[in-house]
Amino acid sequence: MKVLIIGNGGREYAIARRLKNDGCELFVAPGNAGTAKIATNVDIKGFDELATWAKDNEIELCVVGPENALSDGVVDIFKSHGLNIFGPSKAAARLEGSKAFMKEFLARQNIRTARFINTHDKAEANEFIEAIFNGGNRKIVVKADGLCAGKGVIIASSADEAKRAAADMLSGASFGDAGKRVVIEEFLDGFELSFFAICDGKNFVSLPVAQDHKRLKDNDEGPNTGGMGAYAPSMLANAALITRVENEIVRPTLDGMSREGAPFCGVLFVGLMVVGDTPYVLEFNVRFGDPECEVLMPLIEGNFAKTLLNAAQGKLEDIKLAGKFAVGVVMASHNYPYGASRPAQIFVENEPEGSHICYAGVSDDAGKLVASGGRVLVAVGLGTSIEAAQAKAYELVGKISFEGAQWRKDIAYQALRK
Numbered sequence: 274m275k276v277l278i279i280g281n282g283g284r285e286y287a288i289a290r291r292l293k294n295d296g297c298e299l300f301v302a303p304g305n306a307g308t309a310k311i312a313t314n315v316d317i318k319g320f321d322e323l324a325t326w327a328k329d330n331e332i333e334l335c336v337v338g339p340e341n342a343l344s345d346g347v348v349d350i351f352k353s354h355g356l357n358i359f360g361p362s363k364a365a366a367r368l369e370g371s372k373a374f375m376k377e378f379l380a381r382q383n384i385r386t387a388r389f390i391n392t393h394d395k396a397e398a399n400e401f402i403e404a405i406f407n408g409g410n411r412k413i414v415v416k417a418d419g420l421c422a423g424k425g426v427i428i429a430s431s432a433d434e435a436k437r438a439a440a441d442m443l444s445g446a447s448f449g450d451a452g453k454r455v456v457i458e459e460f461l462d463g464f465e466l467s468f469f470a471i472c473d474g475k476n477f478v479s480l481p482v483a484q485d486h487k488r489l490k491d492n493d494e495g496p497n498t499g500g501m502g503a504y505a506p507s508m509l510a511n512a513a514l515i516t517r518v519e520n521e522i523v524r525p526t527l528d529g530m531s532r533e534g535a536p537f538c539g540v541l542f543v544g545l546m547v548v549g550d551t552p553y554v555l556e557f558n559v560r561f562g563d564p565e566c567e568v569l570m571p572l573i574e575g576n577f578a579k580t581l582l583n584a585a586q587g588k589l590e591d592i593k594l595a596g597k598f599a600v601g602v603v604m605a606s607h608n609y610p611y612g613a614s615r616p617a618q619i620f621v622e623n624e625p626e627g628s629h630i631c632y633a634g635v636s637d638d639a640g641k642l643v644a645s646g647g648r649v650l651v652a653v654g655l656g657t658s659i660e661a662a663q664a665k666a667y668e669l670v671g672k673i674s675f676e677g678a679q680w681r682k683d684i685a686y687q688a689l690r691k
């Protein structure tokens with residue numbers, strides 16, 4: 274099958290690597306210096322032009338990696354050219370593109386989420402903040418409405434701090450237009466999981482439950498990042514919890530989106546907070562997570578290209594999962610997440626059996642592979658237990674070097690602690 278993957282990160286590398294297993298002929302637009310080694314990169318930016326290229330080149334399936342392309346309507350454009358594309362329409366992508374839309378949708382469908390208000394009015398924001406703190410809560414969460422690459426969320430420990438964060442967002446000072454509407458919500462105290470369902474508009478299949486590590490430093494300290502590592506399946510999600518997420522969140526979301534005229538096809542990524550044993554929706558994303566995708570891809574057996582094509586055509590079938598575990602450790606450049614770093618050549622001694630690299634922020638410099646982005650690569654280890662997969666991932670990390678490399682030493686710690 275000829276497949277075009279849109280995006281340029283480690284997630285798209287992981288999808289390409291997985292689809293290569295199915296014998297697909299692969300194209301990645303725009304891709305990175307890593308995908309260039311396992312697929313053909315296509316340097317076309319405009320979606321209309323890219324769709325024309327896909328038609329001319331008889332692409333049978335397109336898969337979209339990043340949220341921005343989805344929110345910008347790439348799926349609608351490709352469909353109008355008669356192409357098969359796996360991903361949500363612009364209307365359905367609002368589940369991620371607007372936190373306000375997402376929260377109002379959850380409220381309409383009676384799906385459990387943190388108590389919230391959604392407002393562009395400072396006085397209303399302040400009133401809600403006062404009420405939450407007067408109700409005995411010690412923290413509150415203030416979020417910019419629009420896409421802020423995971424950075425538009427402030428967890429405030431006092432009413433004053435929360436009011437200041439809301440005022441800065443509403444004035445446009447902190448996040449520009451993305452913050453001119455805010456969602457303010459109660460703080461949920463629990464553990465986070467990443468739940469993925471492949472959806473065809475009506476039906477879904479669930480993937481192994483993953484856990485991300487958003488903070489830069491070990492023990493979940495330091496600033497939030499795009500994600501410093503992940504593992505799956507997580508034993509923090511037992512069968513009962515998975516059934517609740519499917520019945521109380523995923524099913525009503527698909528039904529609700531259909532009823533509201535925006536059926537959801539693509540990857541529904543539920544950011545869960547589990548409080549006690551009750552799952553709450555923190556956020557929806559409408560695509561694979563990164564670095565979750567890198568650990569999920571090797572856990573899927575069978576013809577995954579066919580699964581995605583079937584989903585794109587509204588006739589999803591069950592998938593087969595490998596009975597093993599995966600741990601992925603992100604290696605980031607020196608100044609991540611604060612700023613750019615000097616490009617540094619990447620050296621790889623070897624990839625031990627049962628491990629592999631997914632390349633993300635890399636480029637080619639006269640034939641040398643260099644670290645040029647924030648999150649440079651993900652070292653993925655596989656095994657018959659989390660311990661074994663973790664050991665493999667860190668064995669691989671030990672074989673990789675580039676100047677200024679930083680990584681967490683404790684990926685999967687929550688799974689191993691229990």
Ligand code: AMP
Pocket residue numbers: 387414416423426458459460461462465487544546555556
């Ligand atoms: P979001 O972009 O909405 O997922 O928020 C980013 C991160 O902020 C989440 O991954 C959580 O760690 C944290 N967070 C967001 N909302 C809440 C909440 N209501 N309670 C506790 N933590 C939250």
Ligand code: GLY
Pocket residue numbers: 423485499500558561562563564565
């Ligand atoms: N790892 C979380 C995300 O991709 O948003």
